[in-house]
Amino acid sequence: MTEGEELLAGGNASGRVVRIGDTVRKPWLPTSGRTVEYLQALRAKGIDVPEVHGRDDQGRLVLEHVPGQLAMDLGPLDPDLVRSVGRLLRSIHDASEGLEVPPDWPVLLPATDPDLVCHNDCAAWNLVIDGDRIVFIDWDGAGPSTRLWDLAYATISFGHLFPDADVALAADRVVAFLDGYGADAGLRARLPATLVRRAEAMHDLLLRSHRNGGEPWASMYVAGHGGHWRTTTDFIAANKDTWREACRRTTSPADR
Template sequence: MDEQALTGGNATDAVVRAGDTVRKPWTPATPSVTAYVEGLRAAGVDAPKPMGRDDRGRSVQEFVIGPSAMDVDPLSHADLRRVGSMVRRIHDASVGFVPPADAVWETAIPAPGADLVCHNDLAPWNLIVGDRWVFIDWDASAPSTRLWDLAYAAQAFTLNDATTPPEVAAARLTAFVDGYGADPELREALPQAMTARTAAMLDLLKSSHRDGREPWASMYLSGHGAHWSAALRYVETHSARWAAALATPASSDATADPPARSATDA
């Protein structure tokens, strides 16, 4: 079967498409991640179907057809509410997942808790928006918290471009969080959590550059360091605006055109 290298990822080497499948290296965490994805699918979450191991020892999973959310027109407010609701379904389904007793996870950024297993990279570059809207690349799944995972997703989908006017980004953030159905406690905690989660991403890149850990060391030099430095300043500087926006319901204007996306793929 012919194989086609899949590009665009940063943390996984030798990922290929073979027919209707994706093949990637099998790691010590693969069995635990597979169990998690299978548990979510059983609970009604659409995720790429795990398909075992091939004769070369690689993990095999379903290839989901369609572009990523990074490669299409910027998501509308209605789209952002849809994605927020997808994240909520994943979290709610994860509550019922019991990890294997011998579970092994690969985590680059430590989470502040372990309330439930999370994807840990719910972002536009991992969302397919074809006939199906599906999050892919579950390899970083590991125990975390609802707030920590939501903080990363909300920042990635709505606050990742530091050139966006803050009032525009705040409206997009509100649409996303309204789609999630966050309660008042979660809304109140989110601005500070987004700052902390963005800082953690930047710290991973900086420390990896210092210590020579790949792929983050190279990512730091290739533009990701500069991107996440700008993102942190943006998220932190306007924290009060995010808090004010989240304290009120989303605008009923679900058709407003969002701003152009930054060319930087974080």
């Protein structure tokens, strides 16, 4: 590591990530050009995403360093904050409408009939909170998807639909997230089954990679991610009726 560089945690899929001053430097990937164009398009529409500062003399992608805490370090978020995250995701999806969806843009977990460019990893480990400012970081996995597929993954994370969760409290977070997003009846009806499929897809990726040696997912499987997504899938499936009921609920305007 060169002088002035601070190694940052994370970067499971994108390689070595460092901070230099108020910037973040990370490897330039084959998809980075399109990712940069997407970030710039979102910023042009008023979405608060990390500012792009081009490439450095080592060819690395240079981005704004967003100060604050990672949501994952705060545990399950309270419903008011979950509702705000839902509003943020909706604003990103709405701003993405009308952008080109290139069919040759590879993504890790493809959605059926992709029609929208999405972050694809909107989760607590990629959300920075700094007072009233909340910003999604780590856009390297962005690419073609659908509202439903992206929404399902975010709901799992911000609903905290994990085996250690209190099911009733998790359902309340699902309600808050969908209300913040402004999910319509169609999305709400399809979401419970999609939650199971989205968790299963993550487990299957890790398992396939473990069997064929595909990195970094093979190492992540052995390190416990495989077991986590297996038990998460089972937990979500076992409580699908609860999520279905949560998707039908909505908080009153006074509670929002």
